Amino acid sequence: MQTSDVVVVGAGLLGSAVAYGLARQGVSVTLLDExxxxxxxxxxxxxxxxxxxxxxGKPDYARWSRGSARLWPQLAAALLEDTGVDVCLQQRGGLHLCLTESEFLERQARLQELQDAVGADYPFEMLDLKAARTLLPALGPTVFGASYSPMDGHVNPLKLLGSLHQACRQRxxxxxxxxxxxxxxxxxxxFEVQAGTQRWQAGRVVLAAGLANRTLAPHIGLQVPVAPNRGEVLITERLPPVLSYPNNLIRQTDEGTIQVGDSMEEAGYDDNVSTPVLGNIAARAVRCMPALGELRLVRSxxxxxxxxxxGFPVYQESDSLPGAFVITxxxxxxxxxxxxxxxxxWLAGGDRPAGINGFGVNRFCSTRPTEGPLDAH
Ligand SMILES: Cc1cc2nc3c(=O)[nH]c(=O)nc-3n(C[C@H](O)[C@H](O)[C@H](O)COP(=O)(O)OP(=O)(O)OC[C@H]3O[C@@H](n4cnc5c(N)ncnc54)[C@H](O)[C@@H]3O)c2cc1C
Known part of the structure; x- marks a missing residue:
């Protein structure tokens, strides 16, 4: 039997990030992954x-995301210091492309609503095609315009995951x-956590098992109705740097490839690509940036x-089994x-962070539970 302060189940981005954060605080952690x-x-x-x-509709989520973007340089620097891995964070801003005037006006209204809810620290600009082309000259003539925000950016997600694992090990x-x-x-x-014949004990347990949280959460008295939504992605051959800013559909990776995406599909647990969907993704991207049509696709x-x-997160401690958490x-x-x-x-025993009270699982219940108030942590 192996013991630690906390067992984290799932070593994807969520489990690895919290395991790393816990270890940075001197907490002993076991991280289990299938x-x-x-x-x-x-x-x-x-x-x-x-x-x-x-x-x-949920300003707390806008603030939580904004806060994360602000903290990102600190995370990137900590990972670089611990592992020597540069996760290639770029945060000079990003664009959301609008193909028609109605999309553009809808986008403007959406961002204005968010800015009104969150406050002035939510900068964005609406750019017509000419202005958008000063940031992304490759935009095609049928793009109507774009929203731009300096809050946005991108990283190399595989380097991020690998460096979190490496940093966890080092700590x-x-x-x-x-x-x-x-x-x-x-x-x-x-708590005792079991996998096959192996068992681990810990004072606290965090379920961060992605889609499997649905089946694991009932073990700690919680229901987490997560469901799959499929996203398909295309990758082109490598190019010298040509795109200075990511947008919602197209970005150039630090390795030079152009990543084009991504669909949102209700396809159950089927994670295969489909030619018609990839075709639509490619056609939309070429409409936005005609020069992409000349490139070879190398992967999907x-x-x-x-x-x-x-669509909002879940950060929940069990009412019936305090010390057991589920996050997604x-x-x-x-x-x-x-x-x-x-x-x-917070998972280590500190105060619940301000601003996440609306991310409990009780919001999915049709009736209020009788055992305690909503999100009472
Ligand atoms: C196409 C696509 C595009 C996306 N784009 C973005 C983006 O641009 N920006 C962004 O912020 N997010 C994006 N996301 C979302 C982001 O990738 C996810 O939010 C994140 O990866 C979820 O991480 P996770 O750790 O919760 O889940 P997962 O990555 O699914 O990890 C869960 C882990 O739990 C383990 N596990 C499962 N069951 C068990 C078990 N019984 N025992 C032990 N281990 C178990 C699995 O092995 C797995 O490693 C995108 C997702 C997709 C699919």
């Missing part, structure tokens, strides 16, 4: 650290892969987003800095 045979959004995403447009986190966790149970004053993939019914979100790249630097201290 491995390549299950769905892993953290290996198939678009790499944006994105704020603009997020949080309509003493015990990482066990190929461990399919089947049981989490109360044991004495803490699909991955499953981990979506809650309202669909913007694990953007929120990695909050997870490592703000959420981890």
């Amino acid at each position: 491995g390549d045979q299950v769905f892993r959004a953290s290996r198939g995403n678009f790499g944006l650290v994105w704020v603009q447009g997020k949080g309509v 003493g986190v015990a990482i066990h892969t190929r461990q399919h966790v089947t049981t989490v149970a109360k044991q004495g004053s803490g 993939w699909a991955a499953l987003r981990v979506m809650t019914p309202d 979100c669909h913007s694990g790249v953007t929120l990695a800095a909050q997870h490592a630097l703000t959420l981890a201290p």
Whole structure:
């Protein structure tokens, strides 16, 4: 039996970020992961650290995302110092492309609503095509315009995941892969986590198992109705630097490839690519930047987003089993800095961070639970 202060189940972007944050605080952590045979959004995403447009109807989410973007340089610097890995964070801003006037006006209204809700620290500009081309000269003549915000950026998401794992190891986190966790149970004053014949004990447990949180959360008395949403992505051959800013559809990676994406599809647990969807993604990208039509495509993939019914995160401690937590979100790249630097201290026993009270699971219940008030942590 191995013991630690905290067991984290799932070594995707969420589990790894909080494990790293916990270890930075001197907490002993065991990180368990099932491995390549299950769905892993953290290996198939678009790499944006994105704020603009997020949080309509939930200003706390807009603030949480904005706060993460602000903390990101600190996370990138800490990972560089601990591991020597540069995750290639670029935060000089990003654009959201609008193909028609009505899209443009809708976008403007959306961002204005968010700015009104969040306050002045939510900068954005609406750019007509001429102004947008000063940032992205490759834009085609049928683009109507774009919103630009200096809050946005991107990273290399695979370097991020790898460096989180490396930093965890360097700070003493015990990482066990190929461990399919089947049981989490109360044991004495803490918890016992079981995978096959292996068992681990800890004072606290954090479920960060992506889509598998749906089946694991009931072990700690919680229901987390996450569901898959498929995203397909295309990658071109490498080019010298040509795109200075990422946008919602197209970005140039630090390695020179152009990443084009991404669909949002209800396809159950099917994570195969489909030619018609990839065709639509390519056609839309070529309409936005005609020169992309000359490039060779070298790779495509699909991955499953981990979506809650309202699209906002879940950060919940169990009412019936205090010390057991479940966490999930669909913007694990953007929120990695909050997870490592703000959420981890709470998971270690500190105060619940301001601004996440609206991210409990009780919002999905049709009736209020009788055992306690909503989000009473
Ligand atoms: C196409 C696409 C584009 C995206 N683009 C962006 C973007 O631009 N910006 C952004 O911020 N986010 C983006 N995302 C979302 C982001 O990738 C996810 O929010 C993030 O990866 C979720 O991480 P996770 O750790 O919760 O889940 P996962 O990556 O799914 O990790 C869960 C982990 O749990 C493990 N596990 C599962 N079951 C068990 C078990 N029983 N026992 C032990 N381990 C288990 C798995 O092995 C896995 O490693 C995108 C996602 C997709 C699919």
